[in-house]
Amino acid sequence: MTSSQTVAPDEATLVGRARDGDVRAYEELVQRYQARMFRLAVRVLADRADAEDVVQEVFLTAWRRLDQLADETAFVGWLYRMTTNRCLNVIRARRPQTELDPETAESPRTDTRPEHAVQVSSQLGALRAALETLTPEQRACWLLREVEGLSYEEIADAVGAGPAAVRGRIARARAQLSEVMKPWR
Incomplete structure (x- = not known):
């Protein structure tokens, strides 16, 4: 060195x-x-x-x-x-x-086909709206897991709950988001 x-x-x-x-x-x-x-x-x-x-x-x-x-x-x-x-x-x-403030969302790439950019933008809007339907605790746990990549134990420590409660919150969040996002599959 x-x-x-x-x-x-x-x-x-x-x-x-x-x-x-x-x-x-x-x-x-x-x-x-x-x-x-x-x-x-x-x-x-x-x-x-x-x-x-x-x-x-x-x-x-x-x-x-x-x-x-x-x-x-x-x-x-x-x-x-x-x-x-x-x-x-x-x-x-x-x-x-x-x-939800549309300014908080990351914009889709604009160098793709316009119809694809519109679809991605619509999907992001639907996901943002779906996230708003979750309880704050579910949303926090889901984001810490799916976006930040934290383990269940790390999330439990971050939110002050047990790993089983975190797993339950994430499972309920996933089920609710999956239901709301069905049209986008």
């Missing part, structure tokens, strides 16, 4: 340094995980502004409570849990439920 190549410190090292007051170490943690937490929040909340607020609050809270994290290797799981819980609180505070 040449002197110009450096190995990025692992998560536990950065967490340890941040605990000791190293702001740069914490900034690196934020850079590593901010996009992931935002992606989760925007998909759960279907609102970019709310998602930005949630992620900002989560990272601020994490910085303030870093000394409460028992295991330095559990930082990302801790972030998922805080982000999920904060999103669920935001959803519970919304009454009545707001409509």
Whole structure:
């Protein structure tokens, strides 16, 4: 390895340094995980502004409570849990439920056939609407599994439920989404 190549410190090292007051170490943690937490929040909340607020609050809270994290290797799981819980609180505070913001959806590729782009756009719209019909807990569990690729145990830790409850929520979400999305098969 040449002197110009450096190995990025692992998560536990950065967490340890941040605990000791190293702001740069914490900034690196934020850079590593901010996009992931935002992606989760925007998909759960279907609102970019709310998602930005949630992620900002989560990272601020994490910085303030870093000394409460028992295991330095559990930082990302801790972030998922805080982000999920904060999103669920935001959803519970919304009454009545707001409509999905079309700006939050990723646009289909425009370099394909126009009819295909219209179909993909329609499918994404239907999926967004179907996700809104799920309970907030089902939606969070489904997104953590299907979009973020977390294990059932990681999801259970993130949402504060047992793995069996998570499996049940995901199974109900899948069944409901499958029913709603039948016309698109």
